[in-house]
Amino acid sequence: MMAGCFxxxxxxxxxxxxxxxxxxxxxxxxxxxxxxxxxxEEATRCLHCKAKPCVSGCPVxxxxxxxxxxxxxxxxxxxxDVIRNTNSLPAICGRVCPQESQCEGKxxxxxxxxxxxxxxxxxxxxxxARENGYGGxxxxxxxxxxxxxxxxxxxxxxxxAGDLARMxxxxxxxxxxxxxxxxxxxxxxxxxxxxxxxxxEIQTLKDMGVEIQPNxxxxxxxxxxxLMESGYDAVFIGSGAGLPRFMNIPGEALVGVCSANEYLxxxxxxxxxxxxxxxPVIQSKAxxxxxxxNVAMDAARSALRMGAEHVYIVYRRxxxxxxxxxxxxxxxxxxxxxxxxxxxxxxxxxDENGRVNGLKCVRMELGxxxxxxxxxxxxxxxxxxxxxxxxxxxxxxxxPNPLISSTTDGLDTNKWGCLVVSEDMATTKxxxxxxxxxxxxxxxxxxAMGAGKTAAASIDEVLRGxx
Amino acid sequence: xxxxxxRKQLNEAVVMVKIHAPLIAKKVMPGQFIIFxxxxxxxxxxxxxxxxxxxGGTITLIFQIVGNxxxxxxxxxxxxxxxxxxxxxxxxxxxxxxxKSVCVIGGGVGCAIxxxxxKHLHELGIQVDTIVGFRNKDxxxxxxxxxxxxxxxxxxxxxxSYGMHGFVTNALQEQLEQGKKYDVVIAIGPVPMMKFVCKTxxxxxxxxxxxxxxxxxxxxxxxxxxRVTVGGKIRYACVDGPDFDGHQVDFDELMRRNGTYRxxxxxxxxxxxxxx
Numbered sequence: 014m015m016a017g018c019f020x021x022x023x024x025x026x027x028x029x030x031x032x033x034x035x036x037x038x039x040x041x042x043x044x045x046x047x048x049x050x051x052x053x054e055e056a057t058r059c060l061h062c063k064a065k066p067c068v069s070g071c072p073v074x075x076x077x078x079x080x081x082x083x084x085x086x087x088x089x090x091x092x093x094d095v096i097r098n099t100n101s102l103p104a105i106c107g108r109v110c111p112q113e114s115q116c117e118g119k120x121x122x123x124x125x126x127x128x129x130x131x132x133x134x135x136x137x138x139x140x141x142a143r144e145n146g147y148g149g150x151x152x153x154x155x156x157x158x159x160x161x162x163x164x165x166x167x168x169x170x171x172x173x174a175g176d177l178a179r180m181x182x183x184x185x186x187x188x189x190x191x192x193x194x195x196x197x198x199x200x201x202x203x204x205x206x207x208x209x210x211x212x213x214e215i216q217t218l219k220d221m222g223v224e225i226q227p228n229x230x231x232x233x234x235x236x237x238x239x240l241m242e243s244g245y246d247a248v249f250i251g252s253g254a255g256l257p258r259f260m261n262i263p264g265e266a267l268v269g270v271c272s273a274n275e276y277l278x279x280x281x282x283x284x285x286x287x288x289x290x291x292x293p294v295i296q297s298k299a300x301x302x303x304x305x306x307n308v309a310m311d312a313a314r315s316a317l318r319m320g321a322e323h324v325y326i327v328y329r330r331x332x333x334x335x336x337x338x339x340x341x342x343x344x345x346x347x348x349x350x351x352x353x354x355x356x357x358x359x360x361x362x363x364d365e366n367g368r369v370n371g372l373k374c375v376r377m378e379l380g381x382x383x384x385x386x387x388x389x390x391x392x393x394x395x396x397x398x399x400x401x402x403x404x405x406x407x408x409x410x411x412x413p414n415p416l417i418s419s420t421t422d423g424l425d426t427n428k429w430g431c432l433v434v435s436e437d438m439a440t441t442k443x444x445x446x447x448x449x450x451x452x453x454x455x456x457x458x459x460x461a462m463g464a465g466k467t468a469a470a471s472i473d474e475v476l477r478g479x480x
Numbered sequence: 481x482x483x484x485x486x487r488k489q490l491n492e493a494v495v496m497v498k499i500h501a502p503l504i505a506k507k508v509m510p511g512q513f514i515i516f517x518x519x520x521x522x523x524x525x526x527x528x529x530x531x532x533x534x535x536g537g538t539i540t541l542i543f544q545i546v547g548n549x550x551x552x553x554x555x556x557x558x559x560x561x562x563x564x565x566x567x568x569x570x571x572x573x574x575x576x577x578x579x580k581s582v583c584v585i586g587g588g589v590g591c592a593i594x595x596x597x598x599k600h601l602h603e604l605g606i607q608v609d610t611i612v613g614f615r616n617k618d619x620x621x622x623x624x625x626x627x628x629x630x631x632x633x634x635x636x637x638x639x640x641s642y643g644m645h646g647f648v649t650n651a652l653q654e655q656l657e658q659g660k661k662y663d664v665v666i667a668i669g670p671v672p673m674m675k676f677v678c679k680t681x682x683x684x685x686x687x688x689x690x691x692x693x694x695x696x697x698x699x700x701x702x703x704x705x706x707r708v709t710v711g712g713k714i715r716y717a718c719v720d721g722p723d724f725d726g727h728q729v730d731f732d733e734l735m736r737r738n739g740t741y742r743x744x745x746x747x748x749x750x751x752x753x754x755x756x
Contacts, residue, residue, distance in 0.1 A: 275703035
């Protein structure tokens with residue numbers, strides 16, 4: 014491309030968004046996506062540098078400059094094919110990847126101004142293809158007669174299944190819930206990631222021949238060994254990190270305290286916000302969400318949409334240490350979530366009926382850095398105060414589910430309950446691979462996808478070598 | 481889809497269904513539960529499995545009509561299907577080694593879950609005394625089934641309209657005072673009943689197993705909704721239970737937590753009742 018065509022604007026073309034006041038009370042998607050013109054304009058900000066640092070920042074290695082170049086030329090369907098070559102779930106990644114710490118974090122344009130809006134462009138391309146009924150040119154190898162079982166239909170499992178199907182394997186996903194998608198269905202809210210889009214991406218995998226068996230809790234209905242005995246040549250475990258943590262403070266058993274997992278699952282997977290569905294959700298006037306990650310932001314913003322008048326984020330460090338994406342924090346603030354930073358709960362208070370009526374907290378200040386490198390929060394003496402809330406949602410992290418490791422011989426876990434794997438995602442049990450949160454503990458969608466991809470390549474190498 | 485192969489009304493509020501679910505039927509053990517969802521708009525509801533037929537590939541569920549979902553379920557007939565069925569979940573009932581005599585206690589619809597316990601123990605050659613309690617004669621269920629697998633069956637009704645007049649705890653107290661020795665008592669029924677059975681056995685130091693059915697979404701340890709305090713520690717009924725040592729369970733907390741969604745459930749149920 015000629016230098017004269019570059020768009021040297023230092024900022025990204027802004028993402029169109031719904032008005033904060035309106036959107037904070039409904040579950041419609043917050044960001045509405047680029048138009049064709051906006052996408053082309055943003056695409057011309059890419060300098061097509063030789064080193065392609067963006068690609069090295071992508072856990073699934075999307076050929077970013079190539080797809081952006083197609084967008085700039087208005088050839089959106091070719092752009093889609095480029096992305097789909099390495100990424101099975103582009104409409105999802107375009108929405109929920111932390112691009113600022115991955116592809117965009119490495120973009121040379123970011124040295125002076127904002128990086129190229131790679132995530133926004135990926136989303137645009139995926140949405141364009143979907144809206145135009147384009148499923149992509151999937152180059153699928155002929156069937157090789159080998160079968161792989163994938164345990165868990167979340168980002169890791171879906172990616173692993175997609176890659177293996179493309180290589181000619183017969184793949185079955187065993188999903189514990191009634192529908193595949195994992196955290197994309199139960200955790201991330203509709204207003205950030207519409208569920209219809211998740212299901213359409215999963216449909217493209219089914220179209221490639223991936224079979225999905227819902228309502229199958231592996232470790233209970235079938236063991237990993239039974240899967241192997243029934244004819245699967247390898248097993249991939251992507252069962253996620255589903256066990257919610259609580260703080261172990263007094264009052265956590267009161268009515269009105271729940272995990273973010275429970276709150277979000279009722280709302281997202283079980284459609285608790287839609288009156289046509291039977292699932293009940295706690296009705297709250299004032300909510301405290303404990304935690305500072307993306308899940309905390311999702312729970313807080315969902316609570317607003319469920320009708321709460323006040324929603325507080327209670328986080329023990331300062332905003333600078335918050336693990337949530339900047340964009341999520343920014344959106345939460347715009348919508349009216351109130352931040353109580355440097356604040357730590359010490360007790361949940363209840364009324365005579367055992368229902369929550371307050372959250373006793375202490376103020377914190379930052380001391381010396383701890384082992385995570387972040388400054389350790391220290392309690393300020395005599396700083397106790399009570400937040401008047403009727404609901405407390407704990408969003409302080411999750412651990413891997415022991416259902417599979419506890420029912421499978423030869424599968425080693427570390428002290429946090431995470432499955433132990435080698436660099437190629439092989440577990441300590443022959444022909445059994447694992448990836449995603451089940452291995453790392455709670456992390457991101459795209460890291461899980463990267464692990465699923467690596468595992469698919471390893472499985473292929475081992476099984477093909479045997480043939 | 482999971483097809484209902486048989487449906488029977490056991491009393492005016494309790495229904496039995498046999499469902500074709502061969503994989504679950506092959507694995508399930510007494511004490512374990514399933515989660516069902518009737519249709520796309522349905523909630524996920526946990527139910528302990530009442531019986532199973534490994535060869536025939538069916539499991540039996542017995543439930544009381546308490547809300548909208550169970551009412552809808554009760555209206556299905558043999559040949560109809562439900563959308564989702566997942567299980568077996570939870571851990572099977574574990575008895576201490578060398579158990580020779582057990583008293584199985586069931587209260588109301590809890591008898592549906594007490595029954596497979598009694599049957600299983602009987603098949604293992606263990607001495608089984610059964611105490612079952614109902615409000616009145618009209619709602620007695622599974623009497624013949626219990627009789628067939630019990631060495632000694634005591635049936636009581638709250639109003640004395642059938643069998644012994646009184647609560648299961650009165651009957652149990654009587655047995656213990658008469659010098660009956662049990663290695664284990666298994667109590668399944670309404671939370672207050674389980675609480676008072678545990679109070680009754682405590683002075684005799686008889687291990688008492690209770691089966692809990694708290695609020696739950698996924699049944700795999702993910703939501704934490706089913707957390708109960710057992711021996712001062714948080715345990716999840718779905719993965720650590722649903723059976724627990726009854727002498728350690730905080731029943732009052734469980735009763736409160738079970739009421740978390742009561743207002744909304746009765747609201748939904750009234751609303752839809754009007755429409756249907």
